[in-house]
Amino acid sequence: MKPQVLKGFRDYLPEEMLPRSRLIAGIKRVFEQHGFAPLDTPALEYAELLLGKYGQEGDKLLFRFLDNGERDVALRYDLTVPLARLLGSNPEILPPFKRYHIAPVWRAEKPARGRFREFMQCDVDIVGVESMSADAEVIATGMEALHAILGAHDTLEASQQRGGKPGFTVRLSNRKLLNGLCLVLGVPDDRAVALFRTLDKLDKQGKEAVAALLTSEVGLDERQVAKTFEYLECPASPNDLGPLDRYFAGVEIAQQGLDEMRQVVQLLEEHRLSHYLAIDPSIARGLDYYTGSIYETTLNGLDGFGSVMSGGRYDKLLDMFTGKATAAVGISVGLDRLLAGLIELKLLGSRASPTDVLVTVFSEETRRFSTEVASGLRKAGVCAELFLGQDKLGKQFRYADRKQIPYAIVCGPDEVAKREVKVKTLASGDEKTIAADKVMSWAQETIR
């Protein structure tokens, strides 16, 4: 029996899981500080509830099967449709409702470097608020989460390499501009989704490939392709939506989208976060359910890496589950891609163990004293590991070295008699002797 990981999946060993778990804790804190309440839904849902929400391609990517009771079920593909289902199942939840959900999702995509079939999403959504204050709130919350994470890890060097740019940029657009584009080009409704999906490939496949697809897949002629690129390359910025304004002169739906974008920019300026914002008309977001604001986020200094935080407004999805029109908007941090990005940018330190101090055990007679020292250290908030087993001190130190544990404490019979401990700094080999009742204050000064 070969102990292999399932194709398309991966393990997270402690070296990756320690920083990953810190990221999750940081994101949770920011989400709660903005008043989002946590919830959790099952990994499995009735398949019929998920089908048709992510486009034909999405349906094919579901992990779908019959359960032991012959029910047609599927693993969740995102956290948005389960939220809609939950609101349908729990009509007592009144809007406005702000929730966050941090959980894995599953998509049977072709595995590629850095792309796996299971990945963790961290979503905030606001249900029942029509005004753009909700769009701004979820974007601001996402920005604050990334700011907290990068702030904790960013280096001056990394910032200089970006030429003083912020660590990330949220690129804003609006589905109503794309609806306007269909009108400008004369693309009928039934080809709109094909158009949006093709535009979505610009980032990964480049201009030429997309131009070819616009002809072959969407059926555009040369003039329409040129007009499409005129839109995609509109030099708009948060302070000047003028170029888009002129492109869409007289196109009402697009003008409405531009007005929404202006409001979101203004609100993010009031949040003092507009320096993280850019306007990017090329954003399309493949998923079918978006109706207004859409946004993606790139880490500056990592070209072609894709979005680490995306989302948008989806005012029609919930109706299918709740039976009534319900405004909704959300943002999702792609935790595993963010983690991969931070590692690539060398912004994450890593260790094999959370342990700060290894408390060695000299002999069976001194073990009780060592146990007490370790327990005291933990009460001081320190990660203190008691060595297990009856190995010689040298082997215990080698264990600490291998696990990158910074300090070891030795309590031999002499130390126990004097109620002292010896503290060894593993990297330098330095040793010093401390009274046992001073160990907690030493640890608080040195480690916390």
Added chain:
Amino acid sequence: MKPQVLKGFRDYLPEEMLPRSRLIAGIKRVFEQHGFAPLDTPALEYAELLLGKYGQEGDKLLFRFLDNGERDVALRYDLTVPLARLLGSNPEILPPFKRYHIAPVWRAEKPARGRFREFMQCDVDIVGVESMSADAEVIATGMEALHAILGAHDTLEASQQRGGKPGFTVRLSNRKLLNGLCLVLGVPDDRAVALFRTLDKLDKQGKEAVAALLTSEVGLDERQVAKTFEYLECPASPNDLGPLDRYFAGVEIAQQGLDEMRQVVQLLEEHRLSHYLAIDPSIARGLDYYTGSIYETTLNGLDGFGSVMSGGRYDKLLDMFTGKATAAVGISVGLDRLLAGLIELKLLGSRASPTDVLVTVFSEETRRFSTEVASGLRKAGVCAELFLGQDKLGKQFRYADRKQIPYAIVCGPDEVAKREVKVKTLASGDEKTIAADKVMSWAQETIR
């Protein structure tokens, strides 16, 4: 399309998810303070790796299916077999290895009150340590986790209701005693598993039902049944294993088990945790893979509720994956059952939202000021929610009431002009005015 939750599964709404997420954070902290490193494995594994590890019954309870590439896969049933698989896939991980893993598992069991097909496990395991110090370490870590959780929630009243007993009791036994029991009874190896599984039902089905099953399922005669109950009811305690010692006089394997139990008791006494310990020969643990120590944990004051934390030593499981003999021992906190227990014991408070302060928005003109106040509060570590939308103050207060938010802040044009805010305590209706630059210190004094 009826938006229903899949049969056997459940949603966690904010009221349950807020305390659940606090429990997880508390457990993680204790696990890391004991030097366990986090890791994560895929929800799906090749089915052949899981089959045959949990007994015939377990195999039937797997969520097993063919994935899109026709691979025979299954959702993980526990976190122990995935750990063994991971160690097989990553031979560079050298023992001793201490890991924790907090993640959901799936079992297609008959749904019942409080029993779901998806539930969260919180496991610590130590690989590569033969000495009983590892058994004591995982038990001590689990005890400290429960102590931290109950300590944070326990009330004097609850403690009095238990007649001064501790909040929980870890019941210790050893598989070698059960092997000894087979020798004493003359039960052959091929009926041992049936015997153990029957004993495992004592807690839920009671003495008479188990006596009947011992006859019908295991094939014991009257004398053997009586001898079994003599074992099950042996009045042993951590300080006196004498009754078991006499029962197993001359039965070498059982004597070895008793010796291991004595060492675990002694070590837990050195950890100053032996007051949480009891000896319970009736524990069998259904899973096939245990070889030494086994333990279950009951919340005192909740009879017949089942175990909230269990585990044991499984020195042979890893061999199947790593190809070499590797000692291993672990403990698992059943988070969702623990949560249900704490709710039943009324030890958990609950709210609908994490928000401490709702910052109201008086008008579009004062919104920037409100945004600043909310942002300042968050910097002080407070959960501060900015009201979204353009509703009247009365409606904003009703929102705060409904979400059980304790404080609301009002910044109307008068307050903005004087750079003040009005703080309203929702429960009492009390209001007071504070200078805007004093809001952070007010929040730190009042809320944190």
